[in-house]
Amino acid sequence: MHLKLDLQYFAGEKTEKATPKKRQDARKKGQVAKSSDVNTAILLFFVFIILLVIGQSLGNTMTGMYSKSFTEYIHLAVTEEQIFEMFLDFTIQIGIALAPIMLIAIVAGFASNFLQIGFLFTSEPLKMKLSKIDPIQGAKRIFSVRALVELVKSLLKIIVVGIITFSIIWMNKDEMIMLYDKNVTSAMAFFGSMTIQMGLAAAIALLIISVIDYAYQRYDFEKQNRMSKNDIKDEHKNIEGDPLIKSKIKERQRQMAMQRMMSQVPEADVIITNPTHYAIALKYEESKADAPYVVAKGVDFVAVKIKDIAKHHDIMMVENRPLARALYAQTEIGQVIGEEYFQAVAEILAYVYRVKKKIK
Incomplete structure (x- = not known):
């Protein structure tokens, strides 16, 4: 008894890594290996770092605004001009106080994206596609391995952040009990410090999770973009048959020959x-x-x-x-x-x- 294997069957299996052209085409469509958790973790980390640096100044600004409200503005007549002046003053003070936080958030957002995928701008993901509203495709996405991974990841983040929050509150429970004996400024400083501790600890934990998630996203991206041997052959045929690419190759050959x-x-x-x-x-x-x-x-x-x-x-x-x-x-x-x-x-x-x- 002899078994015959049809090698053409195996030629259709997606076992080959994506070619540079395949990767370039995917990138143009906005399909890249990227973890949104990396963005979130880096953003949180740097925002809470800047809060740690300017926290006291921010607290003084807020306290000064409340103080000014009850010492100066309370005596003003309630007119349209006075209300506008008070609103403008508060807006400017809040804007100045929050400007460093907003700036570091923008920089961190751009930096985290650049670290993962470099510079990329494409409107392809924003285009309307019927596949996005196809109920069958939607059901496949809901019950896919990726959806399961996202669910596990979300539960893990909730559990980790919950444990961190509870642990920090528990460590500071004695001081919290004694807050009744402190003034408002001390209480605000305590809660501000504890909030920053929670934020930094959560950001570091999320950063660790995001590194693992980024590794998974790269693996999944490579898997989704695998090619069969036939795909690679077809791609080569298309490239060689493209008049524009042919002309570029010939021009390059002429230049090299001239040199x-x-x-x-x-x-x-x-x-x-x-x-x-x-x-x-x-x-x-x-x-x-x-x-x-x-x-x-x-x-x-x-x-x-x-x-x-x-x-x-x-x-x-x-x-x-x-x-x-x-x-x-x-x-x-x-x-x-x-x-x-x-x-x-x-x-x-x-x-x-x-x-x-x-x-x-």
Whole structure:
């Protein structure tokens, strides 16, 4: 009994990692490995850090506002102008007091996003899609593994934050009982300090959870974007068949060929010119070829470039219009010149060598 395996069946399984193009396409759609919990944890941490730094100043501002309300504003006449002035004063004071917190929150939000996905702006996720309101797709999302993970994560966060809150309250219970013997300022300072302790502890705990969640999000992203061998083959076919990409590849190849050719010009023995439209760089190296060969050639702009490089490297240029045109038309780069041009080129090289010898 013989078992036959159809390898085409396995070719359809998504076992391969996503290609760079697949990742780029997903990124354009806003599909990236990202954990919103990282944003929340970093935001909370830095907000409570800034509260720890400016907490006393913020408390003094709030106390001053209450004091001013009951010492100055209470004696003012209740008019539209007075109410507007009082509202404007309170708004400015609150704005100044909260400005550092708002600023650090904005910076932390941008920084946490940048750390995870870099700079990314796309409107693709905001577009209306029928799949978003499809009840079948919605049911699949509700009962998916991702939904279960999100549920477990939410319960874990509630439990952790609850334990942290209870623990800090329990540790400070004795001082809380004695608050009846303290003034309002001391009580506010105590509750402010305890709130910051809770916030920082919760932020650190959430940061640990968010790191684990980010690792899961990366794993899930890689899993969702896996490709089959057929997908990769189809992608390659599409890329190769794209006229724009083809033209870019050809342009890049032309640029690289031009750079290679220009890098050989300083090695030439002589440049034969038209003199304006054609330039042919020749080299004779007995160990490489039995006759002179072309190392670079060009017309118009390329010819000007060849001549500029030749001038910079003190390579002699000889004007011979018929020879320049003939060599350009009949000889490729790296190719030895034809026998019919041996005599003319030999005379030119002999002249060049004599001049170089005199200069030396």
